[in-house]
Amino acid sequence: MRTQIVDHPLAAALLTTMRDARTSNPTFRAALRDLTALLVYEAMREAPVETFPITTPVAAAEGTRLAAPPLLVPVLRAGLGMVETAESLVPDARIGFVGLARDEKTHQPTPYMESLPDDLSDTPVIVLDPMLATGGSMVYTLDLLATRNARDITVLCVVAAPEGIAALRKSGHPIRLVTASVDRGLNSEAFIVPGLGDAGDRQFGPR
Numbered sequence: 001m002r003t004q005i006v007d008h009p010l011a012a013a014l015l016t017t018m019r020d021a022r023t024s025n026p027t028f029r030a031a032l033r034d035l036t037a038l039l040v041y042e043a044m045r046e047a048p049v050e051t052f053p054i055t056t057p058v059a060a061a062e063g064t065r066l067a068a069p070p071l072l073v074p075v076l077r078a079g080l081g082m083v084e085t086a087e088s089l090v091p092d093a094r095i096g097f098v099g100l101a102r103d104e105k106t107h108q109p110t111p112y113m114e115s116l117p118d119d120l121s122d123t124p125v126i127v128l129d130p131m132l133a134t135g136g137s138m139v140y141t142l143d144l145l146a147t148r149n150a151r152d153i154t155v156l157c158v159v160a161a162p163e164g165i166a167a168l169r170k171s172g173h174p175i176r177l178v179t180a181s182v183d184r185g186l187n188s189e190a191f192i193v194p195g196l197g198d199a200g201d202r203q204f205g206p207r
């Protein structure tokens, strides 16, 4: 498993807006959208491309496109706030959905929806979820993707806890993690510290 931290002044400023408890829900959503662009940009840096002939208004030229457009998988609810930006940058992407709610007491993910293609053996997958806390939700999602033979998986998140990263590593899925920050750790309620609170609630209001 490879972990990549997007270390960029613009990412740091957007993350600060998201962390700040005074930030309103609309401003939080806007910062998440913009930060997602930077995360997707980094995540796709090494994506294979193919060339094809085009004609500019002036001359023949060589065009470039992604060799294999990815499947984007937002983890509901919080990942929904990342999908619009991701699909506008990668317009040929397909989109799948996984719905999970973390139990407040046990911190275990409870699945409530899943809509994914059956065979992902030839499709790069990008999972979108702003938070990696205990890692339970992400490991659940990666297990689902593995049953569909996904072999090329990148996880995009905004803040990750070391505990969540350790859980991903222990799960054995050969993924790449791209995050804007690795925070200090989890508190007794399994919230990321300092984190940004609950990314679902801060976008959409409490469940």
Ligand code: PRP
Pocket: 075, 076, 077, 078, 079, 100, 101, 102, 103, 107, 109, 129, 130, 131, 132, 133, 134, 135, 136, 137, 138, 164, 190, 198, 199, 200, 201
């Ligand atoms: C949050 C977050 C992740 C998960 C992270 O979602 O968006 O999906 O918890 O926690 P974990 O790493 O310990 O599993 P939540 O279940 O609160 O649902 P929501 O997105 O609907 O708010």
